[in-house]
Amino acid sequence: MRATVGVVVTGFDQGDLVREAVGSVLRQTRAPDQVVVVDDGSTDVRSLAVLDVLAADGGVQVLRQENAGVSAARNAGLSALGTDLAVVLDGDDRLAETFVERTAALLEEDADVVGASSWLRMHGVAHAIVRPAGGAAVDFLHRNASPATVMLRRDRWRAAGGYDERMRDGFEDWDFFLALLAAGGRIEIVPEPLIEYRTSPTSANVRSMDRRLELYGRLVDRHRPLFEEHLRAVLLAQEAASIARLDAWEQLVLDHPEVPLDDATYGDGGMAAVVRVATARAEAATPPARAVVPVPQD
Structure with missing residues (x-):
């Protein structure tokens, strides 16, 4: 209908x-x-x-x-x-x-x-x-x-x-x-x-x-x-949102190596994120090892 x-x-x-x-x-x-x-x-x-x-x-x-x-x-x-x-x-x-x-x-x-x-x-x-x-x-x-x-x-x-008219x-x-x-x-x-x-x-x-x-x-x-x-579902959803935002921050900082890593949040995965970023930056700054080519013997 x-x-x-x-x-x-x-x-x-x-x-x-x-x-x-x-x-x-x-x-x-x-x-x-x-x-x-x-x-x-x-x-x-x-x-x-x-x-x-x-x-x-x-x-x-x-x-x-x-x-x-x-x-x-x-x-x-x-x-x-x-x-x-x-x-x-x-x-x-x-x-x-x-x-x-x-x-x-x-x-x-x-x-x-x-x-x-x-x-x-x-x-x-x-x-x-x-x-x-x-x-x-x-x-x-x-x-x-x-x-x-x-x-x-x-x-x-x-x-x-209806809509609560006290909420202004x-x-x-x-x-x-x-x-x-x-x-x-x-x-x-x-x-x-x-x-x-x-x-x-x-x-x-x-x-x-x-x-x-x-x-x-x-x-x-x-x-x-x-x-x-629905307490468990609410808490897990809030944590998932927090993880997603931290992942977005981590990717942003990886894309901008000029951003200093002199502060980290605690208890929300922030320290681990800083460790990952610092490791990736160090690896990117280290030149690849040159291969050693053996000298042929007579």
Whole structure:
């Protein structure tokens, strides 16, 4: 059975970027049945003008609220929809034309899929492809495994309690995914960059990294039963990430022999890495032994 699909675009003082986000929604190869824009208390003149144009257009419903944070804006938009499935999209990002088609198909084909997203294409101050892996609850305990832009089953969003509107400092999407997946199922990822993710040094995502340990600690406290149930898997996944980063550092230092080896971390494999690098450098600096050619005897 073909599901109905809605899209929620949230924004706050983002001017023409919201218009671009909505434009990307309206160009989808599978047209959404409903589009809602939730403005989270914008005050700048350009943003208000863009909202007026969108509201007058007729194909988009515009909701305005006092500034309450992105979680409250997402919940308001999702509540306003009457569809089976829903995409949440930040107002400074854009969707590739096949995002709705590809993600909706995953949810329609497999009842165990409770959410679907895709890889991201970063633009703005940084340009890269980001490849989140998705998965079940255990896969989200050591790191967030899905973009905030995601298609959801609205009944599962409601059953999970929605986005926590008290979380206004970051990680609200990660927190929601843990609540969503605690009841089972998985988030599937389309292995193509169908999200155009805008990067800026002042973005909320970048700012939240300054408080990453604190915010992650909150997630552990809020979802303690889930972390305790999968403690071994969480610790092994964290160690695997640490090993991968140390391997990347080791290769970088090997490629740049001018970097001094006068400091080493302890207890995480750092000393062994320095020994390997120093050994490789010494071997590279030692000229190969010259072969001794015997002198023929008369």
